[in-house]
Amino acid sequence: MDAILLQFFNIDIMVQAAPLIFRGLGMTLLVCAAVVPLGLAGGLMVALAGRAHSPGVRFVVALLIDVFRAVPPLVLLIFVHAGLPFAGLRLSPFTSVCLAFFLNNSAYYGEIYRAGLDSVGAGQREAARSTGLTAWQALAYVVIPQAVRNVLPDLVSNTVEVVKLTSLASVVALPEMLYSADMARSLTYNSSPIVLAAVVYLVLLWPVVRLISRLEHRVGG
Amino acid sequence: MDNGSLFIDTFFKPELIVRYLPDILKGMAVTIEIAVLVVLAGISLGLALALVRSLRWRLVNIPIVVLVDVARALPPLVLVLIVYFGLPNVGILLPSYAVLWLVLSLLLAAFAEEIFWAGILSVRKGQWEAARSTGLTYSQTLLHVILPQAVRLTVPPLTNRTIAITKNTALGTVIGVPEILNQATTAESFSFNATPLMMGAIAYLVLFVPVVIAGRYIETRFAWRRT
Numbered sequence: 196m197d198a199i200l201l202q203f204f205n206i207d208i209m210v211q212a213a214p215l216i217f218r219g220l221g222m223t224l225l226v227c228a229a230v231v232p233l234g235l236a237g238g239l240m241v242a243l244a245g246r247a248h249s250p251g252v253r254f255v256v257a258l259l260i261d262v263f264r265a266v267p268p269l270v271l272l273i274f275v276h277a278g279l280p281f282a283g284l285r286l287s288p289f290t291s292v293c294l295a296f297f298l299n300n301s302a303y304y305g306e307i308y309r310a311g312l313d314s315v316g317a318g319q320r321e322a323a324r325s326t327g328l329t330a331w332q333a334l335a336y337v338v339i340p341q342a343v344r345n346v347l348p349d350l351v352s353n354t355v356e357v358v359k360l361t362s363l364a365s366v367v368a369l370p371e372m373l374y375s376a377d378m379a380r381s382l383t384y385n386s387s388p389i390v391l392a393a394v395v396y397l398v399l400l401w402p403v404v405r406l407i408s409r410l411e412h413r414v415g416g
Numbered sequence: 417m418d419n420g421s422l423f424i425d426t427f428f429k430p431e432l433i434v435r436y437l438p439d440i441l442k443g444m445a446v447t448i449e450i451a452v453l454v455v456l457a458g459i460s461l462g463l464a465l466a467l468v469r470s471l472r473w474r475l476v477n478i479p480i481v482v483l484v485d486v487a488r489a490l491p492p493l494v495l496v497l498i499v500y501f502g503l504p505n506v507g508i509l510l511p512s513y514a515v516l517w518l519v520l521s522l523l524l525a526a527f528a529e530e531i532f533w534a535g536i537l538s539v540r541k542g543q544w545e546a547a548r549s550t551g552l553t554y555s556q557t558l559l560h561v562i563l564p565q566a567v568r569l570t571v572p573p574l575t576n577r578t579i580a581i582t583k584n585t586a587l588g589t590v591i592g593v594p595e596i597l598n599q600a601t602t603a604e605s606f607s608f609n610a611t612p613l614m615m616g617a618i619a620y621l622v623l624f625v626p627v628v629i630a631g632r633y634i635e636t637r638f639a640w641r642r643t
Contacts, residue, residue, distance in 0.1 A: 202505045203498070264579075265624035266617055267586035270597050274617055277601065278610040281426045355489075356580075362491035366590060373494055386502035393494050400489035408485070408530065 205387040212379035212388035219375030220395055226292060226361045226371055231354055233297045238304025239339075245309055256305075263302035269363050271295040276367040288369035292361070300357055307349045311342030348410040355403050359396070372396075425609075432611040436603040440615045443599035444623065450517055450595065451582040457521035458581065459574070462528025469529070470536050470558065480529065487526030492584050495519045500591045516588040524581045531573050535566035572635040579627055583620075596620060 245256045263271070276291040286294065315338050323333035343350070365374035372392050379388035469480050487495075500515045510518070539562050547557040589598040600616025 198506045203502055261625055261628050262621060265583075265628050266620050267583040267597070269586045269589070270617055270620055273597065273601060274610075274613050277604060278427075278613040281610040282423070359489075359491035362493045365493070373491065373497070377497060380497070380501060384505070386498055386505070389494060389498050389501070393490055393498065396491060396494060397486065397489050401485060404485050404488045408488075 201385075203386050203390050205385055208379075208383050208385050208387040209391045212376065212383070212391060215375045215379055216372060216388060216392055216395065219370060219372035219392070222369065222371040222375075223358075223361055223373075226289070226364060226369070227358055229289075229293050230296045230300065230361065231357055233293060234300025234304050234357060235350075237297055237301030238306075238308050241301050241305030242308035242312055243334075245305065246312065260302045260305055263298050264306075266299075268296065268299045268360055269366060271299055272363055272367060288364065288367045291367055292364045292369055296357070296360060299360075300353075303353055303356075304350070307346050307353060308342065310349070311346035312338065314345045315341045348407060351403065351410075352407045355400055355407070358400060362396075427610050427614045429609055429611045432603075432607050432609055433615060436599075436607070436612050436615060439599045439603055440596060440612070440619050443594060443596035443616070444619050446513070446593065447585050447595040447619075447623065450513060450520075450585050450588070450593070453517050454520040454524055454582060454585070455578055457517070458524025459528050459578070461521065461525035463532055465525060465529040466532035466536060467558065469533055470562075484526040484529050487523050488530070492519065492523055492581075493587050493590065495523070496587055496591060512591045513588065513593045515591060516585065516593050520581055520584055523584075524578065527577045527581070528574060531570045531577065532566065535568075535570040536562060538569055539565045568638055571638045572631075575631045575634050579624065579631055582627075583624065586620075 241256060241260065244252060245260075247253055247256075272291060272295040275286065275295045276288065279286065319341065320333050320338055323337040324330065328336065361371060362373040364371050365377060368374065372395060373389075376388040376392035380386055465480055465484075469477055496515065496519050499510075499519055500512065503510060503515075543561055543565065544557060547561040548554070552560065585593075585595055586597045588595045589601060592598065596616050596619045600612045600619075603612035603615075604610065
């Protein structure tokens with residue numbers, strides 16, 4: 196029992212590692228601030244492109260969505276970070292993370308928006324157009340707001356996944372929270388810094404997870 | 417050298433494809449093996465937890481809910497690192513693939529429990545009452561009346577979640593499990609060429625594109641039951 200406490204919940208080591216981990220938290224939040232809006236915007240573009248008139252465009256979009264949903268995000272990230280330099284494109288860890296997760300998240304958010312857009316009846320668009328709104332106005336003011344509201348729980352739930360995903364950035368040496376915690380672990384030979392990072396993730400995400408779980412059960416029951 | 421052959425040389429160099437194909441195939445076997453074991457353990461544990469929760473024993477339910485919430489809020493890589501680097505120091509030595517299997521199974525179990533539980537809740541109360549009034553016992557009602565209806569609702573979200581978690585087998589590379597990504601990055605650093613990484617990415621496509629497509633089919637197939 197003492198061994199477990201010393202190895203996982205060593206307060207002294209946590210206190211020592213805390214400044215490093217909180218600096219890492221800053222980077223984690225910065226990555227989220229870049230990656231979440233990028234994914235939300237990219238996903239909306241993907242979903243709208245998936246409804247294009249041209250079957251060619253629709254096919255390409257569907258193909259890209261499947262490809263980026265099939266490749267694990269870590270594989271994509273390592274490909275961007277370690278593979279592209281061979282082709283002459285050397286990106287910083289931060290840019291690599293943004294690019295890889297933009298591709299991955301756009302596919303996931305895109306699928307959610309697609310379900311949302313499908314859930315809005317065609318009559319809504321037709322009614323909006325008949326009042327004199329242009330096609331884009333009808334989309335922006337009538338269809339998209341309803342679509343987003345219908346899939347809000349899924350969007351929130353995917354955003355939690357995106358925040359968790361940022362921990363993969365540690366693999367390409369971006370000094371975010373997990374990277375900092377793991378550095379502290381290797382310096383102290385003790386797992387408490389990672390446990391501290393886990394606690395910070397819990398504090399950030401647990402309230403959201405509770406909220407989602409409540410929304411899901413309301414839908415289910 | 418023109419751009420085309422430079423591209424081939426960087427990402428699809430034939431002699432490297434030949435040299436590293438056996439390694440990538442070995443990695444695929446490891447990935448498939450761990451993924452199958454994770455799905456089996458994760459879904460059965462998740463179902464078991466949901467069934468226990470349906471008994472509504474408060475003392476048991478609180479730990480289940482806490483466990484599920486914690487698993488949903490933590491990044492998988494954090495758990496992998498805690499278990500992999502932490503357990504040896506308290507005297508438990510697990511090989512890296514066992515750590516990966518354990519962590520991913522627990523994560524899948526947590527998400528599956530939540531999904532099964534939502535499914536059980538969604539079956540109307542009248543179904544319980546009608547079944548019990550015909551003389552079925554509690555467990556017979558659960559097994560023959562409630563679960564068959566609940567499971568239909570759970571198939572689409574469960575499929576999506578299962579795909580997402582089995583893709584996390586790639587995290588094994590961080591702790592040295594010789595799965596696809598690990599084989600690919602090792603080969604990349606030996607050959608100093610991006611071809612093995614491309615092969616690894618293609619290996620994932622070969623494994624997961626059919627699963628993603630099947631998932632979408634299942635989603636539409638089961639969707640009409642929801643409304």
